[in-house]
Amino acid sequence: MKYLLLLIMAISSQVYAQEGAFRCNLDLRARILVFQFSKDFIAYDTHKGSFWKYWQASDKKPGVEFVGAVYNSGGHGPQPISHGEIIVESKTQDVWSLGAKEAQYVSYSPVRKTLTCKILRSDASSIKIIESPEFKQGRFHRNFLISGLQKGEKINLNKFEVSQNGSITLEVK
Structure with missing residues (x-):
């Protein structure tokens, strides 16, 4: 053993x-x-x-x-x-949020190099956010794949706002 x-x-x-x-x-x-x-x-x-x-x-x-x-x-x-x-x-902990509800860490994939978070609604449904960091032409990008957003909902990452499902890329400077 x-x-x-x-x-x-x-x-x-x-x-x-x-x-x-x-x-x-x-x-x-x-x-x-x-x-x-x-x-x-x-x-x-x-x-x-x-x-x-x-x-x-x-x-x-x-x-x-x-x-x-x-x-x-x-x-x-x-x-x-x-x-x-x-x-x-980051000196602050910028967390995805839907109103007062904040995203919670769920898992990561060491193979894909992704981090998964979810925002849980009161009805037990959720918004899923998968982040994959990437380097393009020497610049650091944060790629997000967002799913589960319902019509009229908006989630925020600090001042950045998203109102639809899909892929989003932020360049970090």
């Missing part, structure tokens, strides 16, 4: 490294989802499914240094640390 567990841990760590997506505590923040695109890193706070920051790793250090009891013999206490130049960092 012990060897099976070690084999599973070894396989899963290789899978995460290849997929470039993982969840961890990062920079003293819990439940962070990180997508890696070569030297570019995008982090989300999964408490609300909100964008946290985008940074680029330097040539001298990896974008995320995995330290702590889970990753090495660093003992209890240390946690992963991000390294590199922060390009964009």
